[in-house]
Amino acid sequence: MITPIQISKTKNTLQIRRLCREVQQLKKLSSSIFLLDYDPFSDDDESLTDSKVVQSLSIQxxxxxxxxxxxxxxxxxxITLPEMYPFAPPVLRFLTPIYHPNVMNNGTVCIKLTDCYRDYTPHVTFSEIIIATEKLISTPDLEFAIHPDAAMEYNGNREQYNRHALQYVLRWGLPRV
Incomplete structure (x- = not known):
């Protein structure tokens, strides 16, 4: 289980500034490949003061x-930040069901940039993770497939995979605005 990051007056101001900067970068991605729905920082407050404590940093x-x-x-x-962030990768999870070889039914996504620390470094940004995730949706990575049924269909019967994926899209997908 992931222990969410605890931000308090004992946390480094540099870490808090980085988180604010990362959220601002996500806002710049808006309308192209990502829409930011929720972040723990208000638009008019660029920093957290000692009196503010964010119990769980999660961005949606x-x-x-x-x-x-x-x-x-x-x-x-x-995107949920573990306690050791940025030295441990953020955890990305699909909250909307999606039929995809790299996404489990519970929303867990397998992406090289974050999983098993394989390609993750503390310099990887939220924006890079979002861009990599969008690319992964377009081009599944069967080497890291975690949804066996979707992977088998994608590899062996692309028409059936596309039909199955479209059913999920139409049933659970959200508006693009």
């Missing part, structure tokens, strides 16, 4: 895929 937004059949809708995701 919607990925706007560009490939068929996913491009018809958006998919809500959350």
């Amino acid at each position: 937004g919607r990925i706007l895929p560009t490939s068929e059949p996913f491009c018809q809708r958006s998919f809500r995701i959350s």
